[in-house]
Amino acid sequence: MIVIMHPEATPYEIDNVIATVEGSGWQTHISSDSGQTIIGLQGQGQALDPFHLGQMPGVEDTVAITQKFKLGSRSFRPEDTTFKIGDIPVGGKQLMVIAGPCSVESREQVMETAQSVKEAGATFLRGGAYKPRTSPYSFQGMGEQGLKILAEAREVTGLPVVTEVMSPTKVPLVAVYADVLQIGARNMQNYDLLNAVGQAQKPVLLKRGMSATIEDLLMAAEYILAHGNNQVMLCERGIRTFDNKYTRNTFDVNAISMLKELTHLPIIADPSHAIGVRRHVKAMTLAGIAAGADGLIIEVHPNPEQAVSDGDQSLTLPQFKELMAQIRAMAEAVGRTTETSHQ
Ligand code: PEP
Ligand code: MN
Numbered sequence: 283m284i285v286i287m288h289p290e291a292t293p294y295e296i297d298n299v300i301a302t303v304e305g306s307g308w309q310t311h312i313s314s315d316s317g318q319t320i321i322g323l324q325g326q327g328q329a330l331d332p333f334h335l336g337q338m339p340g341v342e343d344t345v346a347i348t349q350k351f352k353l354g355s356r357s358f359r360p361e362d363t364t365f366k367i368g369d370i371p372v373g374g375k376q377l378m379v380i381a382g383p384c385s386v387e388s389r390e391q392v393m394e395t396a397q398s399v400k401e402a403g404a405t406f407l408r409g410g411a412y413k414p415r416t417s418p419y420s421f422q423g424m425g426e427q428g429l430k431i432l433a434e435a436r437e438v439t440g441l442p443v444v445t446e447v448m449s450p451t452k453v454p455l456v457a458v459y460a461d462v463l464q465i466g467a468r469n470m471q472n473y474d475l476l477n478a479v480g481q482a483q484k485p486v487l488l489k490r491g492m493s494a495t496i497e498d499l500l501m502a503a504e505y506i507l508a509h510g511n512n513q514v515m516l517c518e519r520g521i522r523t524f525d526n527k528y529t530r531n532t533f534d535v536n537a538i539s540m541l542k543e544l545t546h547l548p549i550i551a552d553p554s555h556a557i558g559v560r561r562h563v564k565a566m567t568l569a570g571i572a573a574g575a576d577g578l579i580i581e582v583h584p585n586p587e588q589a590v591s592d593g594d595q596s597l598t599l600p601q602f603k604e605l606m607a608q609i610r611a612m613a614e615a616v617g618r619t620t621e622t623s624h625q
Contacts, residue, residue, distance in 0.1 A: 284352055285335055287319040288342040295340025296321070302338065306330055314510035315353065318342070322352055349544070351500040353507035354514075359546045365513050367461055367485055368442050370405050372515065373548035376619045378577030379609065380444050380487075380550070381602055382408035384592035385421060386428035394584050395599065396435035402603040403610070403622035406462070407432065407441040408579055412448045413591060414468045421590040429459035436461070444487055444579070450478035457482050467491050467519055467555075470502050480509030487550060487579070489517040496537050500545060515548045516541060517579065518570075520556030530558020530595070533566050538573035551575035554595045560586065563597060564605055571612045578609070 285303070287296055296319050300310050307327030313320045323330075332344040347357045364373040372378055381404035382395055396407050411428025413421060424431070432443045442461035447453055448469060456463060462485045469475055470491035479486050486506055490499045499516060506514050518538050520531025533556035541549050551570025553563050567578055583589045583596035597605065606622070613620050 283323045283330070283332065283335075283344055283346050284358065285321040285323075285341055286315075286343045286345065287321065288340050289316075289318050291319060291340030291342075295338070299335070299338055299341060302335070303327070303330065311508070313353065313508035315507075315512065316510070320353065349500075350497060351504050351545075354500050354503045354545045354547055356544060356546055361546060363512060363514075363546045363548060365485070367406075367513075368440075370442065370621070372485070372513075373576055375617070376621060377571065377575075377609070377613050378406060378548075378550065379404045379606070379620065380406040380408045380577065380579040381582045382444075383410075383583045383589065384554075384581050384596060385410045385413055385590050386424050386431050387590050389431050389434070391584060392431045392435050393438065395582055396439045396441060398584075398599040399582055399602055400439040400441055402599075403606045403620060404441065404602075405621050406444050407435055407439065408444045408464075408581075409435075410446050410464075410591075412446055412452065412456070414446070414448055414466045415591070426455065429456065433459045447475070447479065450474045453478040453482050457484050461485065462487050462515075465489060467494075470494055470499065473505055476502060476505035477509065480506040480511045483509075483511050485513035485515070486511065487515045487517055489519050489552070490521065490534075490537070492520070492522045492531065494521070496540055496544070499537075499541075503545075503547060515550050515577070516545065517550040517552050518556070518575075519552035519579075520558075528559075529562075531556050533557055533569070535569050535573045538570060538575050542574040548576040549574065550577040550579055552579045554579070554581040554592070554597075558592075558595045560595055560597060560601070563595060564608060567605060568608060568612045571609065571616060571618070574616075580605070 311322040381399040413423035446464040447456040553566030
C-alpha cells in the first residue's frame, strides 16, 4: 500500500502517518510526486485499515498496490503520463521521433544529420558524446566537445537533444547540454546513476538492460520516480536471447504492449539496437508503433560505412526520409499523429 499525502500536509501530519505505519511493524519509503509526499509501506507489518489511514489528518488517499513497482504502476496512476520537452508533447497521441547518429563524431556529421532528420520530420536529435562500449579499445566518445556540438545543432534546428550519461559525476555536466538524459542498457541497474538523474529533474530515457526482465526495468524506473522526477520514458532496445547470428538482439515487441498495460510512463521503441541490421530497421520500426510505442529512437548517419559505432544498423539520410513517410502512415493506422502528419 502507499499513502498519498495532501499537497498542503504539514511535516507534523506526515511524521504522524509515518509513526502510525512504523508502529504497526512496517518499514516506510518516502518519496515525492508533483510536490506531494508519498509514503510507501514495505516489509511485513500488521494489517492496516486503509479507511482509518485515509481519515488521518493530511492524508489525501491510500492506494493498494500489489506489484513490486509502485510509482510507475497503473494502479498508482491510471492515466498515461504526458509532459512537454520544449514545445513537443511526450506520451500523448503524437509519436516522438528521435533520430541521429550513434556517436557524435564531428561537427559536420552532426549538423548534416540534424538538418536532414529535422527536414524529414524527426522531433528530437540523438547522439552519444559518452559511449558505453563493450570493448575498451573501441571509440569512447568525444565527451564535452561532443555535447557542445549537439547543443549547437539544437540551436540551428530547434531539435531537443537526447544524449547518454554514463556516470553520476557527469550528470551535472551532461544536464547543461542535454534536454533528455539517456541511461544506456549497460547502466540500467547502476543505482547511483539512477538516483543522480532522478535528482537532476530532467527528462530521462531509461533503456532496458540486455538481460533485464520487464519487472527489472520497471523497478529501475522507481529509483528515478522516487526523487519526484516523473519525466521518465522507458525504452525497449532488444534483449539477449540465444540467437545472435543474424540479429544483434531480440526485439521484445511483447514488452512494449505489456509495458503499456503495466505502466503509465511513455514507451519508446529502439528498432536500431534491437535488430542491428539496417535493412530490417523499417520493419521493426513499424512493429514498434503497431505494438503501441509512444516514440521511436533511430540511428541515422550521413555515411554509415564510415561510422565509428553502429554503422551496420544506421540508416542513411535518404533512408530515414523514406522511413518517415512509412512512420506517418503507420501512426495514422493506429490512431496516432506525428508532428508532420499533415505533410
Ligand atoms: C545507444 O543508444 O547508442 C546505445 C549505446 O544504446 P544501448 O544502451 O541500448 O546499447
Ligand atoms: Mn548505438
